[in-house]
Amino acid sequence: MGARVIDGRALAEELKLRVISEVEELAAGGVRPGLATVFVGEDYAARAYERRVRKLAGELGCRYTCERLPEEAEEADVLAVVGKLNADPRVSGILVLRPLPERVSEPAVYRMLDPLKDIEAVHPVNAGLLALGRPRYVPSTPAACFYLLDRYLKLSGRDPEEYYRSSTVVVVGRSNNVGKPAVSLGFARGATVISCDVNTYRAGRLREQTVRADVLIVAAGVAGLIDESYVREGVIAVDVGINPVADPEGGGRTILVGDLDFQSVARKAEALTPVPGGVGPITDVWLLKNTAAAARWSSSRFPGRRWLPVAAPAISGGYEEQ
Ligand SMILES: Nc1nc(=O)c2c([nH]1)NC[C@@H]1CN(c3ccc(C(=O)N[C@@H](CCC(=O)O)C(=O)O)cc3)C=[N+]21
Structure with missing residues (x-):
């Protein structure tokens, strides 16, 4: 019975401090990260997560929007929402919450995402980079x-x-x-x-x-x-x-x-x-970390990072850069 219980909340607080300083640096450069979620239907866990990321985005001073669609939504409705978010310069990162209804094809929605805004690395290009051990975003x-x-x-x-x-x-x-x-x-x-x-x-x-x-x-x-x-x-x-x-x-x-x-x-x-x-508790902080990275990479105000980012060496993979 001597098992250690790993305290995710404490580790999340530690990581959050790093994301806060990242967002502050961006703010000093006139850049405000924006997160958009797409939430189709009424799944309980998805709702719980949506609430958490909304709250955290607020705490960090990031822009946040949730696109709500009813359970009856068709694939075209979801694709249209993703297209709109792709085109919106206030949106740095997009999270499509799972599950999607049966009639909406997950791969079709993922292919539609702007790969630079795909902070969960589900677009084929980003999923491929991750599979090759050179992730742009780590989900x-x-x-x-x-x-x-x-x-x-x-x-x-x-x-x-x-x-x-x-x-x-x-x-x-x-x-x-x-x-x-x-x-x-x-x-x-x-x-x-x-x-x-x-x-x-x-x-x-x-x-x-x-x-x-x-x-x-x-x-x-x-x-x-x-x-x-x-x-x-x-x-x-x-x-x-x-x-x-x-x-x-x-x-x-x-x-x-x-x-x-x-x-x-x-x-x-x-x-x-x-x-x-x-x-x-670490998951939502990481999502905002990726959102901040997306904002930095897409901004002309941080010219040094405008190349299509491919992350750090595979082992550290961006986790332990200190
Ligand atoms: N594309 C996509 N990516 C996701 O990552 C994703 C998703 N879709 N769909 C829904 C699920 C659900 N999810 C949660 C993450 C953290 C908590 C969380 O932090 N929960 C707290 C509180 C739990 C409670 O309320 O008791 C905790 O574990 O301590 C919950 C739920 C991410 N999801």
Whole structure:
């Protein structure tokens, strides 16, 4: 039961200070970053995230707009909104919230994004750069996972570069905005990476993969999927799940819980992240960090950075530039 609980809120505050100074520098140069979100329908987790980024953008003095579309929206409606945001010079970065309704094709929407405003790296060009280990933008949720891991490894006295090269990272879930980019970030660090998804589970072969993990990143979207029987002694477990469930304390409220059975995994883990208070609070700060970078890169007031940016060397990948 000696597992360390990684404090995402504290790490987010630390990262936020860096984003604040970045935004201040831009402000001194007459540039104000602008974030736009596109929110189709009524998904609970998407609403929770939208509220958080709205609040954070306000705190940081960034411009913010949310384009709301009803669940019945058609693909053309979404494409038209993206086109409008692409053309708006006040918008530096665009986040298309998932999930999108069935009839709206995710790849079609992603292709429509101006690649320089695509702060989640879902446009084929940006997704490709990331897959090649030279990301322009590192997408927020997987970036938050590795930011937290990199910081934890350092705080526990390890050299992260050396650690990853001799470790196995297992990623559960294969979404375009979390699982796949998390695999790329694991590759970029020289880790042995195993990717599992629902097919692995249905084949009854998830456990045989997850028990190999030194670092386990779970982004399956299934509440309590992973218990202690899925992990080896000493695992470092990162919980990306944000599943709305009825509050067991009653009151008819909804709360968000992770993909880990926390108490169970804590019996075997060296360290693990909670939900709430783990990956989530770092995610929104990272999104604004990318928005600030987008604003800088698109501004003629910062001429030194006007080239199409390709980020820092793969290992640091922009996480640990200090
Ligand atoms: N394209 C896209 N990218 C996303 O990153 C994305 C998305 N679509 N759709 C919706 C989900 C949801 N999401 C959250 C991130 C952080 C918290 C968060 O910070 N939660 C707090 C509070 C949780 C609570 O209210 O209990 C925490 O974990 O501590 C929540 C939800 C990002 N998402």
